[in-house]
Amino acid sequence: MEVSVLSLRDLASGRPGRRGRAEAAQKENIFDRSRMAPKTPIKNEPVDLSKQKGCTPERNPITPVKLVDRPQPDPWTPTANLKMLVNAASPDMRDREKKKELFRPIENSDQSDTPDSLQYDIVEDSTVDEFEKRRPSRKQKSLGLLCQKFLARYPSYPLSTEKTTISLDEVASILGVERRRIYDIVNVLESLHLVSRVAKNQYCWHGRHNLSQTLKMLQEVGELQYGELMTFFQHKEQDLEYRLGEQRKEPVPDAQDSPLLDFTEPDCTSASANSRKDKSLRIMSQKFVMLFLASKTKIVTLDTAAKILIEETQDTVDHSKFKTKVRRLYDIANVLTSLALITKVHVTEERGRKPAFKWIGPVDFPAKTDEPRGHSPSSDPLAGTQRGACAHRQHKLTRHASFNCTQPCEGTRRKVSSEPSSPHQERPACFVNSDEYCSKMINLAAVCRQEIEEDPRNKACPTETIVNSARNPSITSPLSLLPVPGDSDFCVTPLPQAVFPVVQADVPSLSLPNGISSQALHPSTPAVTKTENEKPALLPNQPFLCFPSSSLLMLCGSLQENNFRETLPTAGDVGNRSVEGQIAMPPAACQKRSSHHCTTPSAPGEDEEPASKKQNMEESDVPLSLVVPKKPFEPPKAETTPGSGCTSAEHLEDFHLDHPSPVAPEAADKESSKPVDSQKQEKCSQYKDLGEPSQGKEHICKENGSQPFLPQYLYVQPTAGLSNFNLLLPANQAPGSISLAASPFPSVSVPCVMVPSAALASFPLVCSPALPTPHSPLPDGSFSAASSPSFSVPGLASTTPVLIGTTAVLAPKVSPTPLGDPQQPAQPALHLSPVLARSCPAVKLDSPVCVGHPVTLLKLQQPSSAPLTPKSIRPACHEAFFKTPGSLGDPVSWKKNEGNQTRNASSVQRRLEISTTSAD
């Protein structure tokens, strides 16, 4: 039938006829080529068809035909027939489109179909148009339909052997749409690894082989990052309370989330990539999917998704942005709908009915294996991310490897494609990157914050700062200041990493949610098994010490070093910060996709296998916990202590990476030196942590407890100018070395890390005296080191130089109750807002946990960031803080131009700039 239909439709469609816009469209590329000359395929043409191997058969050059819908009109009967067919085929579609459109899809679908359509002949035009008129609707042209057509052309589960190449030009012409539209589709598909970019205009079709793995990863990440948020939104109220109240709570987690993305795309690439990519549809798509996967209900309203996603990216949400975001989400949703992953629904809330989408795709991913969530997954995810990663690394990941293939491609995307030669470098691995990560956190925080604020009760609490800081993602990056520069390109995203340290903190928080502690995560990670236990270390918890009086706090990372140690360091410290970004990134970075790409398609099958991966990966998974509902928290304290949580995520990556690198020392160094890898690792680890389930947490916690954490940093309250930034000084480092001037703006040349408060927030501050921990010095160092670049922090002044002995600190036990805690754990930080913390501190001090100032972030960058986010910031509470940018540095001028657009500075750029500035 179809066939017949096809032809019919072809005919019908054929007509391109329409014009009007068609013309316009054409401009781009395609248009209807049909109309045009059939043959000529468009400019691209040349390439077309043929080139790819397998690609589309249909394509025949000439006949391309089809064309598009636009054509419309189906003139004649054929259409009718088609319709019928269509209807049969897909209800939905038909609905919309009505038949005509349908056809096309059909056509497409088959790959085979070929061309007959060709004929479309022009003929019709005239007539067609008329006909068209009716049809014209948008529906026909809808992205969803277009996507179906697109998908129809390729097998869902292609043989690994065949690699199907997709020529954008061809497809565009075949489908009769502008290339721009194809990008929309491909970007989303790429985010799910259904395709990967091979070269310019060329994508490699992977099919759904890796879909589950990808989803798994996303789920893991999503849980970590968004689990809380989702929960939050779903249950806001409750959450709010908690959060407000306490410390952490779930919500916060958000921030942490970020990591996810990374994996997906590799892109991270360097700076450049970042810039655009950050916003890219790809990332947004991944995030969107994560939202679903992190949602208990599997239903996400556009509204919520837009808010969450916006925040990540930016702070303030202005209305226009919101609108834009929603538009994008519709685009993504259309594609996801075509993939049968989601379906549209409406959610009726108090306020009214809201458009929403329900996840109808797979929820459980086999791979995961073990645990509920999966360790395995974790690994996978990472892997996935990483997959691309470095060739070097490939090592382990076999299965991933497969991913790699696919993914890599993606990751590589552009870069690769054309230039194979340079494989990775360019892109950093993840889309997300740390920056994003940060931003996310921020956003989330912001969101949460907002929510909270909204909440009557909440209002009381001043969270602002946090938020602000959070918001600016850019800022975060800035943080990176650190030394790292080098890596930048790399996936690693060094910068981010740098940032991370801070971030880490955040991260932990994330983990926290899960179970309190992040600790749990890492440490335990029993699941992890994978080897990597070590990694877990990363983030250990870092407890902070609060000194009431002083502004300094010690953060102790309790890494689990013990375990890790081997690996250690890396993760821990480094990881923390970077975690987010890293997470994703690392892999990617490593791989960068460059290498393989498609080549190894083989993977697919493999993917499935958990085992291998797992090993590599590690667990990670625990993410779920995050999601967990917020249980009531226990007293914060406990949780807080755990603070450690942070890092978890990283591990994962590490695993992936495999680096065993342990590096503790490195950590510090790494930044400078080679940050990348380590970072990656770190990230991995983090992920892992995240992933772990509560159980893991528990373990972890325990472990943590035992473990010493290292005190890693001293926290300096931001008082003065920097309200936003927190300065962390590496504990390890010799204290002596550091000297902070009392004066306000003294410049410090100590290795330190500036962290956005938000990040800190995540960490639970603990004052616990008690905890003894062994601590491992090393890590710290690394940590510090990394971060440390010397900054001149103006604001610091206030800080008193209190140094806390690293050793001494212990994390509080934190762990004890991991389970429930999880939720809490976290993060309150964000919300918490410094204020809270402060207030708390006193209290807490005694208790193990102190919230501490949540630290506000530093704004170091802000300055720079400012440009970026100019608006952003939420006025909310403190703008001031926020803004303060000045203090730090200068704001970089950055690009301002864009101003609005985010684009402006790519994250990378930002970072760099920032760093520099800060550096000074």
Place this chain on the structure above:
DNA sequence: CGATCCCGCCACATT
């Protein structure tokens, strides 16, 4: 009128 979301300008990235 609000929800959708197509269209394509144009900035940014890559060649």
Place this chain on the structure above:
DNA sequence: AATGTGGCGGGATCG
């Protein structure tokens, strides 16, 4: 500089 990508948002359509 040309071309590939893709952010973005106006404004058309749909419901």
